[in-house]
Amino acid sequence: MDELLSVAEMYRADQLAIAAGVPGPALMEAAGAAVVRAVCERWAPHPTAVLCGPGNNGGDGFVIARLLLEAGWPVRLALLGTRSALTGDAAVAADRWPGPIEAADPYILKGNPLVIDALFGAGLSRPLEGHARAIVEAMEGRTVVAVDVPSGLHGDSGRVLGAAPQAALTVTFFRRKPGHVLLPGRTLCGEVVVADIGIPERVLDGIAPQTAVNEPSLWRHRFPWPALDGHKYARGHAVVLGGARMTGAARLASVAALRAGAGLVTIACPPAAFPVYAAGCASVIVDPLEEDGAFARLLQDQRKNAVLIGPGAGRGAQTRAAVMAALDARKACVLDADALTSFADSADELLDRLDKRCVLTPHEGEFARLFGDSVGMDGDKLSRVRAAAARSGAVVVLKGADTAVAAPDGRAVVNINAPPDLATAGTGDVLAGIVLGLLAQGMDGFEAACTAVWLHGEAGRALGPGLISDDLAGALPGVLKALKAQD
Ligand SMILES: NC(=O)C1=CN([C@@H]2O[C@H](COP(=O)(O)OP(=O)(O)OC[C@H]3O[C@@H](n4cnc5c(N)ncnc54)[C@H](OP(=O)(O)O)[C@@H]3O)[C@@H](O)[C@H]2O)[C@@H](O)CC1
Numbered sequence: 112m113d114e115l116l117s118v119a120e121m122y123r124a125d126q127l128a129i130a131a132g133v134p135g136p137a138l139m140e141a142a143g144a145a146v147v148r149a150v151c152e153r154w155a156p157h158p159t160a161v162l163c164g165p166g167n168n169g170g171d172g173f174v175i176a177r178l179l180l181e182a183g184w185p186v187r188l189a190l191l192g193t194r195s196a197l198t199g200d201a202a203v204a205a206d207r208w209p210g211p212i213e214a215a216d217p218y219i220l221k222g223n224p225l226v227i228d229a230l231f232g233a234g235l236s237r238p239l240e241g242h243a244r245a246i247v248e249a250m251e252g253r254t255v256v257a258v259d260v261p262s263g264l265h266g267d268s269g270r271v272l273g274a275a276p277q278a279a280l281t282v283t284f285f286r287r288k289p290g291h292v293l294l295p296g297r298t299l300c301g302e303v304v305v306a307d308i309g310i311p312e313r314v315l316d317g318i319a320p321q322t323a324v325n326e327p328s329l330w331r332h333r334f335p336w337p338a339l340d341g342h343k344y345a346r347g348h349a350v351v352l353g354g355a356r357m358t359g360a361a362r363l364a365s366v367a368a369l370r371a372g373a374g375l376v377t378i379a380c381p382p383a384a385f386p387v388y389a390a391g392c393a394s395v396i397v398d399p400l401e402e403d404g405a406f407a408r409l410l411q412d413q414r415k416n417a418v419l420i421g422p423g424a425g426r427g428a429q430t431r432a433a434v435m436a437a438l439d440a441r442k443a444c445v446l447d448a449d450a451l452t453s454f455a456d457s458a459d460e461l462l463d464r465l466d467k468r469c470v471l472t473p474h475e476g477e478f479a480r481l482f483g484d485s486v487g488m489d490g491d492k493l494s495r496v497r498a499a500a501a502r503s504g505a506v507v508v509l510k511g512a513d514t515a516v517a518a519p520d521g522r523a524v525v526n527i528n529a530p531p532d533l534a535t536a537g538t539g540d541v542l543a544g545i546v547l548g549l550l551a552q553g554m555d556g557f558e559a560a561c562t563a564v565w566l567h568g569e570a571g572r573a574l575g576p577g578l579i580s581d582d583l584a585g586a587l588p589g590v591l592k593a594l595k596a597q598d
């Protein structure tokens with residue numbers, strides 16, 4: 112499992128490692144050596160400036176400068192702050208640096224195309240300004256290797272505090288932090304190398320991290336592959352509420368639910384739209400809702416076990432009533448798009464009714480409408496999606512280029528396999544359909560959501576540039592086949 116450690120958890124890992132007998136200076140020496148190894152694997156020796164900050168990130172910088180010098184690299188080292196202010200392991204590392212310590216002014220970058228950025232790491236406590244900001248801004252256009260994180264990037268949020276350089280390479284230690292995978296952090300880090308610096312794996316037992324990169328090892332063992340003797344009802348019967356006008360959305364979702372493995376998929380739609388839906392995918396059942404209450408009656412069929420409401424549903428009382436009917440019928444639910452926006456003025460009415468068998472799939476705009484009052488929009492993506500899951504009791508998928516998924520019990524993942532080609536109309540409908548298909552097959556909400564987001568990203572990658580949402584479901588068999596081959 113690819114855990115993501117918060118900054119506080121990383122400090123805890125350091126402490127636990129030290130308590131387990133690994134000396135602090137050994138960790139710093141290993142950290143510096145790991146950066147030098149990564150640098151020497153990628154570049155031939157050339158003039159390098161090592162910029163050291165006032166804490167242990169700077170201490171790593173002193174180790175790096177010494178090891179590069181020993182490897183025959185032309186190195187200059189500059190310190191932000193004074194030598195006498197260094198303490199602890201950083202002071203020890205500075206003592207071992209045999210060269211001059213220059214002042215950290217932008218001029219030191221002249222003639223040094225490679226810059227080792229060891230100004231600030233986990234200890235970043237406020238936005239960069241003044242001198243620190245000027246030197247970070249002066250790195251622009253150079254090849255930057257960031258130690259732990261590009262200085263100014265916050266390890267928990269992925270946000271830039273003041274300024275941060277664009278790194279070509281970031282070497283971090285033991286585990287990635289959320290800031291390495293959330294945007295804009297992921298972009299600013301460039302290539303990320305995670306180095307083993309001698310922290311024993313078992314320290315994680317004492318930390319119990321709740322955040323991870325979304326990858327198959329989290330949920331592959333629960334994937335509902337069809338049983339040899341299975342029949343279609345054993346694979347669930349999913350229902351998609353179809354709208355009157357935007358019919359494409361429900362059609363995209365229904366095909367995706369089938370491709371994700373649901374045994375049957377029914378689109379329940381207004382009678383006037385029946386011909387449009389009926390002319391769509393032949394594998395999908397279409398059921399016109401002839402009279403008031405027909406949707407609730409349709410859901411009385413116990414075999415219909417999972418419901419998607421939202422894509423193309425239309426905003427307003429009818430959609431709200433359909434959501435309540437699905438919740439009353441205690442179906443596993445995916446609520447997307449209009450099903451979320453319809454509760455913009457009465458969010459609590461919805462949020463008070465949900466549980467962990469419900470998966471909400473908002474993009475940022477829908478999230479703001481539903482959770483703007485309860486959670487707010489100021490926090491970083493991971494904190495907000497977690498707070499939203501805790502508030503609603505449901506699984507929340509906050510979509511975007513760095514989609515994050517959270518369960519009400521505090522678990523969360525960040526997804527990193529989705530290409531920007533997915534930023535095209537209707538791909539969210541497909542995602543909602545994949546979640547639905549997995550829920551229908553009995554996966555739990557959090558695992559279904561994580562699995563769906565990953566499958567969706569892989570399908571996007573398989574298709575690449577030029578993809579449209581119609582293509583995505585068709586790419587799922589290839590993605591699923593590759594996933595199954597790894598079992
Ligand atoms: N622990 C270990 O065993 C290991 C740790 N390792 C390394 O240690 C790093 C963490 O070290 P760290 O905790 O000393 O914090 P660090 O990032 O150097 O910054 C703190 C200093 O910066 C200052 N400062 C902060 N923000 C500022 C701003 N905006 N503008 C100006 N100043 C600002 C802050 O000042 P203060 O907030 O106290 O005023 C303080 O002086 C970690 O990223 C990894 O590289 C590895 O060697 C592996 C083993």
Ligand SMILES: Nc1ncnc2c1ncn2[C@@H]1O[C@H](COP(=O)(O)OP(=O)(O)O)[C@@H](O)[C@H]1O
Nearest residue numbers: 510511512529530531533534536537538539540
């Ligand atoms: N830049 C991007 N990189 C990767 N995935 C993206 C990007 N932009 C959007 N997506 C994904 O595309 C989908 C868009 O969903 P949504 O905004 O609901 O669109 P629609 O309503 O048109 O279906 C989401 O799964 C989102 O995560």
Ligand SMILES: [K+]
Nearest residue numbers: 228231260262
């Ligand atoms: K740094």
